[in-house]
Amino acid sequence: MSAERPGPAPENAVRGLAYEEPLSIERSRPGRIGWSLPELDVPAVDPADVWPEGSVRSEPAELPELSEVEVVRHFTRLSTWNAAVDLGLYPLGSCTMKYNPKINERAARLDGFAGCHPMQPPSEAQGFLQLCWELEQMLAEISGMDRVTLQPAAGAQGELAGVMMIRAYHEHRGEKRHKILIPESAHGTNPASAALNGYDVVPVPGGSDGVLHPEAVDALMDETVAGLMLTNPNTLGLFEEHIVAIAEIVHSRGGLIYGDGANLNALLGIARPGDLGIDVMHFNLHKTFSTPHGGGGPGSGPVGVKNILATYLPTPVIQKVEGEEGDCFTLDHEFPHSIGRLHGNLGNLGMAVRAWTYIRSLGREGLRRCSDMAVLNANYLLARLRESYHVPFDRAVMHEVVFSDRNLAETGVTTLDVAKRLIDHGYHPPTIYFPLIVHGALMIEPTESESMEGLDRFVESLEAIAREAKEDPETVKTAPHHTRHTRLDETRAARKPVLRW
């Protein structure tokens, strides 16, 4: 470690139980260990005796040497520095930070799920294959799609898979189309996934009412366009009400429609993408279906397709074979038009166990209730905050709502400042500066997990910050004040990157 870098904070604890904690390597002492290897029951082997010269590691990797107690304290202390759904409202827009049920975690840790190997004979994994097949069926019913694959590891890989299937469809028909239409409000993964397929991205402007209009698509849609990627509800939380007319335009000129399922939590049991003209879509199990966000992942991004695209699904495909002695589940590798394999194995199936458990816990009525309450919560925030914060598109929203910092312009307080001040009130900030089409966007997705009183407290905090921005802007601009750290210098981090100890 270089000498000019800042050292760890010196104190054990600065405010009662608010602990400091250095890097693990700074706690390391030669000779300590946090684990015990059983006695070796075979002859020991010196690798230098059995490996070619120069193959054996010349210097050991400098990993920390710690006792189990120290490791436990280290990570337990670090955990206390995080905001988390289990601590309170985490209203990141488009991320659907809903409650992650505990039974899901227990289920995924059962030996028969957690210990199952992806290449063991299918006959030795019938329970897991059945669960996966059932989850595919349930996701198909929820979305109105015909077939589902669980293989994509995350939403972005699902997009990649979906756009690949669109490309395969056109290539199979001998058509060369090189463009994809993407609304300006789309998530950044949409254009990035299209580009990985070699497509040129053509942005589609939204209307002044915040939704996409058929005329805008009509003007751009021709035989060079492979398809349109659409998020519904869109990232403003607005339902794309012209979707059927838009789908007709795209389909009539030979294109297909990709549905970004990031916002599916608004639609469960209300409307199904497959009934709205969507040909292929992904699901985010870590958003809609309650699998944990894990501090950044893993996600899981199953993809649903209509029958016209089923022949292009990634392989292997899970099949149910009905037999006299009951059903059996197999892995089918024979898909000659498949886009191929996307995942080293069958997908992030530990997340499939959690999602299956979630859907079965809630059942059909419960899923519908999720969307109803998610929509109610978002509209309640809109109604209560409309006076304090500017609403760029003021109409009934679905599961999320976007405000901006325009009302605060005179105070010099920006969206970033509001977000940082919310931290002092005990909240994780909403998504900020997205969607890009709204200047200073504050994108709030409360999810169905939040109670009315919880939302009331959140509203009071946001109102207090709006008042404070006028009366004492400096306090807002220098927030947060009650955290372990004040604002961190992101410019310094990028200018001289220090990426390891």
Place this chain on the structure above:
Amino acid sequence: MRYIPHTEEDVRHMLGVIGASDIDALLAAVPKKLRLGRPLDLPEATSEQTLSRELHAMAERNANPATHDWFLGAGTYAHFTPSAVDALASRAEFYTAYTPYQPEISQGTLQVVFEWQSMVSELVGLPVANASMYDGASATAEAALMAMRVTRRDRIVLADGLHPHYRDVLATYVGGLGAEVVTGERAADGRAAPLGSLVDDRTACVILQQPGFLGSVQDVRAIAEEAHAHGALLIVTTTEALSLALLEAPGKMGTDIVCGEAQSFGVPMSFGGPHLGFLATAQKFLRQLPGRLVGETVDTEGRRGYVLTLSTREQHIRRERATSNICTNQGLCLLLATIYLSLHGKVGLRKLAEANLAKAEYAKARVRATPGLSLPFPAATFNEFVVGLSEPADLVLARAAEAKLIAGLDLAPYASDLGPALLVCTTELASREAIDRLVGLLAGEAS
């Protein structure tokens, strides 16, 4: 509905504040004719108690290392995980948080990622590692894309021994970009043969798996020379990250990008995912790196802290010009691995790797001494190797499974030239007694 707090009275009050008569009125933006208009055709809600029973019954129908002796690896490895790993990763402050966009309240996650990046960097011998990739296969594909950006070339040479699934994923990833993928030969000793004219001045990278899919310890330096002679990058990928504790660090042998799968470090097999892809490189290629990166900085009071950094490479800023479309990383899995590596430490990890090697050498000696079994390749191995059989592998696997032993991978679909053969893996979980039983079953003894 235990996950949803709203009472009917709450709903009425909230609707009143909004000025809507009922929930249906809130959904006015969804035209009536577009609505489903019926309940979803799904099962009714199920109580936790009932569902737990059902889940246990489903789980019991899957073989796993708690029910069977385990010799199947092939890219996913059954290792022992200390209790502290899952206990700590089960802290909800970790697993119910998301990407640390707000560093002031995400220092726990950020410091863990920084420690993970440091450990990967140490293990592979290169200075820069990212926060993780989906899995080893996509990490390898992303490494190839990165090499294409760096070199502005579009030919990818695969040295023999790349995991067939990694090869498939790579083909899927580069399929839309017009890249050419060619594959080298296997030498008689089981290692990758020299690549010769396969590497040319259009070659962006050579990809070498270490150890190879069939277990052989590869000659990294020789392949590096061949790649560099034509200005191509060398990518070394591994499916068994534990081997890094004992094999020379690829970064010290001329490798430009090291990537692979770190599931072995405390991540459950979970039928194939979520696992833990990693990717590391030299400082000079930093700006072409895909995925999240955490860097050190200070706050306004000069206190050390960590932030996501260099995000102008990423899709949420750069959109279609990003280095990758990746958004989520494998945060929870890298947490497991960071805890796992902290417990094992500098000395423990090497001891564990030595135990894996010792088990494999013992098993190979037993195989060598058993009539009807053979070791087709003389090349050195780590914890995985090929066993030649004298009867079809599927019969042997079935016989072993009856005896509660998962004997390995049938190589017929992957290396049919070998005749009947199994890829066998011995981790620290394999007891001497289990290895003896395995060898007996492979040789045709009844259990």
